[in-house]
Amino acid sequence: MDYTQLTPFPRGFLWGASTSAYQVEGAWNEDGKGPSVVDLHIHRAEGISDFTVAADHYHRYREDVSLFAELGLKAYRFSIAWTRIVPDGDGEVNPAGVAFYHRLIDELLSHGIEPIVTLYHFDLPAALDDRGGWSDPATIEAFARYAGILFDEYGDKVTTWLTINEQNMMILHGKAIGTTGRSGQADQRTIYQQNHHMFLAAARAMALCHEVLPGAKIGPAPNIVSVYAASPAPEDVLAADDWDAIRNLMYLDVAVRGTYHPLAWAYLTERGIAPKLREGDAETLAAGRPDFIAFNYYSTQTVGASRGDASDIQHRGGDQQIVRGEVGVYRAAKNEHLPTNAFGWEIDPVGFRTTMRRLWDRYRLPLIITENGSGAFDELVDGVVHDPYRIDYLRRHIEQIRLAISDGVDVFGYCPWSAMDLVSTHQGISKRYGFIHVDRTETDLRGLERSRKDSFHWYRGVIAVNGLDLG
Ligand code: BG6
Secondary structure, three states: OOOOOOOOOOOOOEEEEEOOHHHHOOOOOOOOOOOEOOOOOOOOOOOOOOOOOOOOHHHHHHHHHHHHHHHOOOEEEEEOOHHHHOOOOOOOOOHHHHHHHHHHHHHHHHOOOEEEEEEEOOOOEHHHHHOOHHHOOHHHHHHHHHHHHHHHHHOOOOOEEEEEEOHHHHHHHHHHHOOOHHHOOOOHHHHHHHHHHHHHHHHHHHHHHHHHOOOOEEEEEOEOOOEEEOOOOHHHHHHHHHHHHHHHHHHHHHHHHOOOOHHHHHHHHHOOOOOOOOOOHHHHHHHOOOOOEEEEOOOOEEEEOOOOOHHHOEEHHHOOOOEEOEOOOEEEEOOOOOOEOOOOOEOOHHHHHHHHHHHHHHHOOOEEEEEOOOOEOOOEEOOEEOOHHHHHHHHHHHHHHHHHHHOOOOEEEEOOEOOEOOOEOOOEOOOEOOOEEEOOOOOOOOOOOEEEOHHHHHHHHHHHOOOOOOO
16 A cells, blocks of 8 residues: 555664674684584585684674764664573583673663674584584573573663574574584474474573563564465465465464464474474463564565476575475475565565564564665775665665554564674675675685775664655
8 A cells, every 4th residue: 555644663763783693703712602503514615704703793892883883773683692601502601701792782782772682593502512402402491591691691781682583594494504513404303393492492581581581572583574476376375375384474473372383283294294292392382472573584485386396496596505495385486576686585675564564463563673684795995885785775675664664563673684794694704784894805804994885874864864764
């Protein structure tokens, strides 16, 4: 629907930006930090930067936070590295790691920037992985304990928490992201048992947060996108519904309602990969309720009915590591209405609005976008990055937030990916997302100097007028 008058962004809207610990911090083995599965990412492609130095934020966080303040951020969404706090996942607490996040949070607060903390963003402690990782229910206990440590330490400073970043992407694309650890890729039954254990861990963290920090809010942070049918053929629409349930709604139904989405459960049962539920699991899931839904949005997906053969399968933008389509469930289709970015990802701002509307319609919980952006090959020319493509992408997505707000959706914050350049999950530092350029290449660390991109100045202007003028 078109509007003659749009509803403004609410006062106090959280204009923010995002990062994750292992992609930005570096110092991967300093001050007592233990290794995580992504530090050891054994399936990383040749010639791609590892995470040992990343953007060196661990050593330069003061300079970075002062740039975030200049940018005008109201919120900064980042993750805490489990392995800095508890190096082996469930043993001794590492005081130096705890102290680092106190310094970072204090720095943010001193600039009036609200910290939004993700408990766990892909970086499971390698020591836990060695003992079975998420296959072992002991990891649920380790996570609940770790969450409790964070609530105790930072609970008087942090009021907005996120449980697990993109659990659905870890389940669907774990090998590419590097979260499957040394096992490489387990069978589907094991993967969905791990999924179930992560659901329990997140539910425990939500219940604990409410118990010990009554003033705080907590929610999940999956990757959620509208799924379109490739055509109006009823079979395509049915396949889109199925895939929506398996890819998106399973994760939100368990988090919000404490139960598996029936279609998703039917899929798991039909394939013989349904997790085993232990006594007490249903009660644990029911006891963990979110206060809001955080979600990451990059692009939509278009699917058709399965043809029952290999033609169902595609690779996103030719990326051999990201498989789409599943024989007997759905066929991956290209959406001819959407342009793609340099990495073959479809760009769909309107799909962002439909995603927000669907989430609000189904769950009626306030929404915050914790990632949104487009990877690009930036060029530093005479010390400056001109990135009109980034501005264009973000502007067109912010426009859709305002439209969704006008549609009646409760959206309270927007944290694009990423606050500053960082190392992509599996495509290196050359794939950039930040407002702040970090001078390094895949193989040459250069000086790691920071500089403001054109998008930095643009986003600063947007925040200054609370999104009323998008430039
Ligand atoms: C999300 C992750 O999947 O997308 C981030 O939460 C990630 O960690 C981002 O970096 C962009 O993906 P990529 O593969 O381009 O780094």
